[in-house]
Amino acid sequence: MKRLRLRFTSLAMALFLAGCAVGPDYQRPDAEVSGAFKEAFLSPEAARQWKMAQPAEALARGRWWVIFNEPVLDALEDQAMSANQDLKVAAARLRQARALRRDAESDLLPTLDAGFGPARQRQSDAAQGLPEDANNSAQTLWRAQAGVSYEVDLFGRIASDVEAATADAEQSAALFQSVRLALQADVAQAYFRIRRLDAEQELYRRTVELRGRTLDLVQQRYDEGEISELDLARSKSALSSASSQALGIERERAVAEHALATLLGKTPAQFTLEPEPLGRVSVEIPAGLPSSLLERRPDIAAAERAMAAANARVGVAKAAFFPSLTLTGAFGYESDELGNLLEWSSRAFLLGPLVGTVLSLPIFDGGRREAGLEKARARYEEDVAAYRQTVLNAFREVEDGLSSLRILKDQTQVQDAAVRQASRAAELSLVQYREGSVSYLDVLDADRQVLVQQRASLALDGERAQAAVALVRAIGGGWDADRQLAANR
Structure with missing residues (x-):
């Protein structure tokens, strides 16, 4: 009965010590979250649609770019998701983090190994209680045995280490999603930039044609002696200027196309995007509730998981101040002759470490543990500030x-009005020039104003498309894209 009570007492003591974790409990620090976005002017219907989507960081973002109704962009996004090298780097880092988590979890279980081989040894006479002149020669001892080792997690060091590794893996998963979202947005913005340049190229093509016809008119009037050579020179200069600017747009487009090829995992020589002028993008992108941003943004999720990992490592650093208990044992066979090794009489076992002690208590290490704890706490404070x-x-x-x-x-809308007025002014100036009431300088000035206003209009169209992509990225990706696409048709 006494022996049974002793066993129950030992078991209860072990369970009590195993529950003495010293790591701090993790609670996500507060961050400033406003009640509404300052710049959001949504209709009640748009707000209701957004709330119905129930966004969360763990949910798949989906093919959010389909709201732009660009089949070519859809195909480019698919190519980037399968071939981009930065995305493959992030995926490999995620696999590394998950492997490290499994490595940390392995410390929760005992380790078992086996060995076989001889050992040449000689024990001292005193250790065997023999006289000094005894015949004590060295002998060869054969062993075939299995060993087991298990560290009892008395103060939560292993559990905290596993918690930190798990948070690291979750952080890597969030970073992978962040890289993926950034890649999708980069592809979309590069695509719309090229389409804007295509529209500018088309604009300059028409401008060169128009100025070419104007030059023919001026040349005819010069040949008839109605105007001086000055007007002819000005007309030729305007045509050459438009041709030069068109070549500049062509160079800019080539550079943009090369950048898009890199995002797709291709060399520039392997990729060509057929020209297609940008159409006006008109999609409504609801921003949702400010609190949902903390759930949707993968970079925020990654920063929060970094805090959790740092908090767990504070527990690891604290556990270093307390004793550690390691249970070890070995069992198998040993014999001075290989032929007798597996006989029943050759069996042997050992409970306890071959070297050292079962229970170790740190006493003095020159301040190493204090420095480790201070470092862990400072890292946590750093991650809290980075999260906020x-x-x-x-x-x-x-x-x-x-x-x-x-x-x-x-x-x-204002720029469209400016384009219309500039075009009307150019038409009137050309009519008046033909009638001889204004100089050719007025015609050139009106023509330049049309080109300037049209380029400004195209630039705004490109900025609207890229701003829409940037907003989707800022809110953490897509939502119910199919319903949004249907609403915009």
Whole structure:
């Protein structure tokens, strides 16, 4: 009965010590979250649609780019997802983090190994209780045995290490999603930039044709002696200037196409995008509730998981101040002759470490453990500040996107009016020039104003498309893209 009570007492003591974890419990620090976005001006219907989507960081983002209704962009995004090298780097890092988590989890289980081989040894006479002149020669001892070792997690060191490795793996998963979202946005923005340049190339093509016809008119009037050579020289200069600017647009487009090829995992020689002028992008992208941004943004999720890992490593550093208990044992066979090794009489076992002690208690290490704990706490404080800064940046990016789309929409309407007025002024100046009431300098000035206003209009169209992509990226990716696409048709 006494022996049974002793066993129960030992078991209860082991369970009590195993529950004495010293690591701090993790609680996500608060971050400033406003009640609404300052720049959001959504209709009640748009707000309801967004709430119905129930976004969360763990959910798949989907093919959010389909809201632009660009089949070529859809194909480019698919190519990038399968061939981009930066995405493959992020995927490999995620696999590394998950492997490290499995490595940490292995410490929760005992290790078992086996060995076979001879050992040449000679024990001292005193250790065997023999006289000094005894015949004590060296002998060869054969062993075939299995060994087991298990560290009892008395103060939660292993559990904290596993918690940190798990948070690291989750951080890597969030970073992978962040890289993936950034790649999708980069491809979309590069695509719309090329389409804007295509539109500018088309604009300059028409401008060169128009100025070519104007030059023919001026040349005819010069040949008839109606105007001086000055007007002819000005007309030729305007045509050459438009041709030169067209070549500059062509160079810029080539560079943009090369950059897009790299995003797709191809060399520039392997990729060509057929020209197609950019159409006006008109999609409504709801920003949702500010609190949902903390759930959707993968970079915020990564920063939060970094905090959790740092908090767990504070527990690892604290556990270093407490004793560690390692249970070891070996069992098998040993014999001075190989032929007798597997006989029943050759069996042997050992409980306890071959070297050292079962229970170790740190006493003095020159301040190493204190420094380790201070480092862990400082790292946690660093990650808390980085998390809060990431949240602030996320809200700034959403507000930037909302204000950009709202203001660009109004600016585009004003710019369209400017294009119409400039075109009308150019028509009137050309008519008056033919009638001889104005000089050719007035015609050139009106023509330049048309080109300037048209380029500004195309630039705004490109900015609206890229701002829409930037806002999708800022809110953490897509939502119910199919329903949004149907609403925009």
